Amino acid sequence: MKYASVIVDVPAMQTDRSFDYKIPEEWQDFLTPGMRVIVPFGPRKVQGFVVETKNSSEFDRLKAISECLDLTPCLTPELLKVGHWLTEKTLCFKISAFQAMLPAAMKAKYEKIVTLTSDQSIEHLSDQLQPFFNKKNQVDMKEIEQDVPLRIIQKDIKNGYLELIYKVKQKGKKKKIRMVKLNCSFDQLAEKIKAVNSNAKKQLTVMTYLKENGIRIIPVADLLAVTNVSDATLKTLISKGILVEEYKEVYRDPYQDRLFEKTKALPLNNEQQQAIAPILSAVENDEHHVFLMYGVTGSGKTEVYLQSIEAVLNNGKEAIVLVPEISLTPQMVNRFKGRFGSKVAVLHSGLSTGEKYDEWRKIQRKEVQLVVGARSAIFAPFENLGMIIIDEEHESSYKQEENPRYHARDVAIYRAEFHQCPVVLGSATPTLETFARAQKDVYKLLTLKERVNKRSMPSVDIIDMREELRSGNRSMFSTALIEKLTDRLEKNEQSVLFLNKRGYSSFVMCRDCGFVIQCPHCDISLTYHRFGQQLKCHYCGHEEHMPNVCPECQSEHIRFFGTGTQRVEEELVKVMPEARIIRMDVDTTGRKGAHEKLLSKFGNKEADILLGTQMIAKGLDFPDVTLVGVLTADTMLHLPDFRATEKTFQLLTQVSGRAGRHELPGEVIIQTYTPENYSIQLASKYDYDAFYEHEMSLRKSHAYPPYYFLALVTVSHPEITKVVSVTDKIVQFLRRNVSNESKILGPVASPIPRINDRYRYQCMVKYKREKNLHETLRKIIEHFQQEMSSNDLMITIDLSPNTMM
Ligand SMILES: Nc1ncnc2c1ncn2[C@@H]1O[C@H](COP(=O)(O)OP(=O)(O)OP(=O)(O)O)[C@@H](O)[C@H]1O
Ligand SMILES: [Zn+2]
Numbered sequence: 099m100k101y102a103s104v105i106v107d108v109p110a111m112q113t114d115r116s117f118d119y120k121i122p123e124e125w126q127d128f129l130t131p132g133m134r135v136i137v138p139f140g141p142r143k144v145q146g147f148v149v150e151t152k153n154s155s156e157f158d159r160l161k162a163i164s165e166c167l168d169l170t171p172c173l174t175p176e177l178l179k180v181g182h183w184l185t186e187k188t189l190c191f192k193i194s195a196f197q198a199m200l201p202a203a204m205k206a207k208y209e210k211i212v213t214l215t216s217d218q219s220i221e222h223l224s225d226q227l228q229p230f231f232n233k234k235n236q237v238d239m240k241e242i243e244q245d246v247p248l249r250i251i252q253k254d255i256k257n258g259y260l261e262l263i264y265k266v267k268q269k270g271k272k273k274k275i276r277m278v279k280l281n282c283s284f285d286q287l288a289e290k291i292k293a294v295n296s297n298a299k300k301q302l303t304v305m306t307y308l309k310e311n312g313i314r315i316i317p318v319a320d321l322l323a324v325t326n327v328s329d330a331t332l333k334t335l336i337s338k339g340i341l342v343e344e345y346k347e348v349y350r351d352p353y354q355d356r357l358f359e360k361t362k363a364l365p366l367n368n369e370q371q372q373a374i375a376p377i378l379s380a381v382e383n384d385e386h387h388v389f390l391m392y393g394v395t396g397s398g399k400t401e402v403y404l405q406s407i408e409a410v411l412n413n414g415k416e417a418i419v420l421v422p423e424i425s426l427t428p429q430m431v432n433r434f435k436g437r438f439g440s441k442v443a444v445l446h447s448g449l450s451t452g453e454k455y456d457e458w459r460k461i462q463r464k465e466v467q468l469v470v471g472a473r474s475a476i477f478a479p480f481e482n483l484g485m486i487i488i489d490e491e492h493e494s495s496y497k498q499e500e501n502p503r504y505h506a507r508d509v510a511i512y513r514a515e516f517h518q519c520p521v522v523l524g525s526a527t528p529t530l531e532t533f534a535r536a537q538k539d540v541y542k543l544l545t546l547k548e549r550v551n552k553r554s555m556p557s558v559d560i561i562d563m564r565e566e567l568r569s570g571n572r573s574m575f576s577t578a579l580i581e582k583l584t585d586r587l588e589k590n591e592q593s594v595l596f597l598n599k600r601g602y603s604s605f606v607m608c609r610d611c612g613f614v615i616q617c618p619h620c621d622i623s624l625t626y627h628r629f630g631q632q633l634k635c636h637y638c639g640h641e642e643h644m645p646n647v648c649p650e651c652q653s654e655h656i657r658f659f660g661t662g663t664q665r666v667e668e669e670l671v672k673v674m675p676e677a678r679i680i681r682m683d684v685d686t687t688g689r690k691g692a693h694e695k696l697l698s699k700f701g702n703k704e705a706d707i708l709l710g711t712q713m714i715a716k717g718l719d720f721p722d723v724t725l726v727g728v729l730t731a732d733t734m735l736h737l738p739d740f741r742a743t744e745k746t747f748q749l750l751t752q753v754s755g756r757a758g759r760h761e762l763p764g765e766v767i768i769q770t771y772t773p774e775n776y777s778i779q780l781a782s783k784y785d786y787d788a789f790y791e792h793e794m795s796l797r798k799s800h801a802y803p804p805y806y807f808l809a810l811v812t813v814s815h816p817e818i819t820k821v822v823s824v825t826d827k828i829v830q831f832l833r834r835n836v837s838n839e840s841k842i843l844g845p846v847a848s849p850i851p852r853i854n855d856r857y858r859y860q861c862m863v864k865y866k867r868e869k870n871l872h873e874t875l876r877k878i879i880e881h882f883q884q885e886m887s888s889n890d891l892m893i894t895i896d897l898s899p900n901t902m903m
């Protein structure tokens with residue numbers, strides 16, 4: 099008898115371990131760890147992951163596995179290890195860790211389909227399977243399962259003749275394209291052409307086209323386009339039996355119809371050569387090191403990545419490149435596709451569930467060797483990893499803000515250790531944590547001090563907006579900014595205007611009584627969206643219509659405050675009516691592909707000014723951009739977050755880096771109400787080193803990372819008294835169980851004290867060494883387990899909190 103240990107999909111403390119099941123006879127040969135199964139669990143049947151198979155079990159009276167969901171493991175042995183580690187590291191349930199590593203398609207409802215890998219495969223199929231594929235190349239798994247044992251199907255999958263795929267039940271998603279196929283030989287076609295009535299010109303056109311070009315099968319859309327006939331003509335040919343219709347599954351590659359200009363490795367300059375040498379040596383010798391490539395904007399970091407990857411692929415290994423979601427622009431993707439073509443899979447949240455699954459399958463089937471993607475691409479199921487690159491290492495989006503609360507950088511280092519390969523972290527403004535490690539030689543520091551071709555960094559002017567106001571300028575643009583924008587317009591150069599929206603929204607306030615409209619469920623003001631005159635809550639999604647009068651005092655003087663991009667655009671049109679403006683924000687980029695269209699319009703110089711939010715801060719590389727304006731530099735400075743200054747510094751540096759990247763020199767204007775703030779001052783001088791020193795001393799005196807580690811416990815419940823008493827108990831328990839060296843802050847209300855009608859309290863542990871902290875935190879969860887499942891209590895623990903919100 100064989101047994102399987104299974105982690106079941108019941109996310110709770112009591113079930114957060116593996117359970118043993120019997121493996122039915124017919125599946126014993128092929129059931130391997132990493133496959134998903136359905137098992138009886140109490141009165142129900144649940145999904146689970148097989149984590150181990152074995153010949154004996156210490157338990158008796160075991161139930162048997164009811165169903166196998168995979169015929170190929172969806173998690174490699176290494177990823178299973180990563181899952182266990184994630185559980186330890188982030189205190190999440192094992193099942194959450196495993197599920198986080200799979201594409202969404204495999205968590206949704208789906209049908210299982212078995213398909214032939216190619217037309218020739220049918221000849222090699224087992225006798226029992228052949229009949230299913232005589233007429234079609236895709237068969238529902240349910241049909242086959244009834245007659246053919248799974249191990250026979252699995253054998254043909256292993257041999258590469260069949261593939262099992264999951265088809266997500268999705269509405270309106272196109273995953274097949276309509277094709278027409280010739281239903282006779284070319285000789286027969288020639289006969290038919292002679293026989294056709296010469297009045298049927300359109301039919302003749304189609305038939306002749308197919309014959310002369312030797313085409314047997316073609317997408318309908320293409321055929322219609324080249325022959326200029328209508329669908330009705332094809333229908334006639336189909337009804338005559340000359341053509342047959344067929345739907346063919348295609349990879350939903352969103353970049354498929356773009357052509358990539360092939361690029362070649364550029365000769366590296368001196369600094370680049372010095373930076374790449376140790377990386378290449380690690381690749382050659384299969385050594386695990388973490389490199390920090392600290393290079394100013396435009397210093398050619400990406401070129402170094404590309405050539406390092408080339409070495410990895412030449413070595414027969416695979417690579418993962420993480421880039422922040424918002425800089426995963428077509429421009430960025432093109433740089434990788436241009437160099438590595440079809441060896442690249444791209445994973446980002448703009449793809450549909452099906453598209454993501456297609457890209458993931460390319461990795462699993464070893465059809466690609468390189469993945470470029472956002473955070474979750476770190477779980478790409480490569481088995482022969484040769485390098486992991488994290489571009490813009492400092493980006494906060496690398497941390498997942500829901501369970502499992504992991505940081506992609508930690509996962510990268512863990513995986514790279516396993517594969518004995520290098521990790522390259524790149525940034526012009528590394529996080530203090532990372533830079534501190536590089537200073538201590540835990541990470542190897544590689545420095546690119548100069549821009550490519552010794553181009554100078556753009557010069558930065560800080561404009562004090564309070565001065566502007568005093569001298570009578572009440573608009574949102576300083577005199578200097580307007581002057582420079584006008585100058586660029588005259589010279590036919592381009593400008594980028596950046597509006598820092600984070601932590602700053604357009605709220606609605608009554609000018610008479612000062613009443614601010616708040617979300618009825620959360621203690622936060624609603625954000626005004628001009629589109630549809632709606633007020634929205636960014637935390638719970640609540641929406642309401644903009645009122646005409648103040649709900650408090652009935653005054654009509656109720657207005658929205660704050661500067662949305664739309665407002666800026668309107669104001670800008672007033673002062674510079676002749677400028678062509680492209681606005682990029684959530685409203686203009688909501689539709690799929692819109693982002694890309696707007697950027698390529700700007701790239702083609704169909705506009706003079708690109709106006710946008712965070713979205714335009716990164717990765718953009720346009721040769722004619724010579725001016726960058728930051729409208730309000732300080733909106734983020736005042737967030738209740740110890741990283742607020744660091745984030746401001748990073749953002750200002752990134753934005754400034756968009757100007758003067760090619761032949762033309764660049765200029766930057768930073769408008770601010772707090773010009774004396776050191777992060778603004780030092781960003782304007784590109785002085786990361788001084789910023790690092792200054793910020794480190796503050797972190798030290800306030801006991802924040804990187805000097806201390808943090809653990810944040812957040813408690814929420816619909817009743818405030820409950821929240822307070824639970825948080826209080828937690829704090830007391832922590833005090834009894836951590837060392838004197840550690841500091842415990844709280845209980846206090848969270849910076850947003852109520853979300854979605856739930857009150858929120860928190861406490862924080864600051865510690866240097868605390869061997870038993872995980873253990874202690876686990877005990878807390880265990881203690882409240884009962885109330886968490888029955889009494890609507892929620893406790894979340896974040897062991898690397900990014901924000902304090
Ligand atoms: N060795 C080289 N010779 C000539 N041009 C180069 C070289 N390396 C990079 N470049 C070019 O210089 C420009 C800036 O390089 P790249 O985008 O790689 O810099 P980066 O450091 O990644 O920038 P950022 O972090 O600001 O996005 C690009 O247009 C790139 O093609
Ligand atoms: Zn009022």
Ligand SMILES: [Zn+2]
Nearest residue numbers: 617620635638
């Ligand atoms: Zn709300």
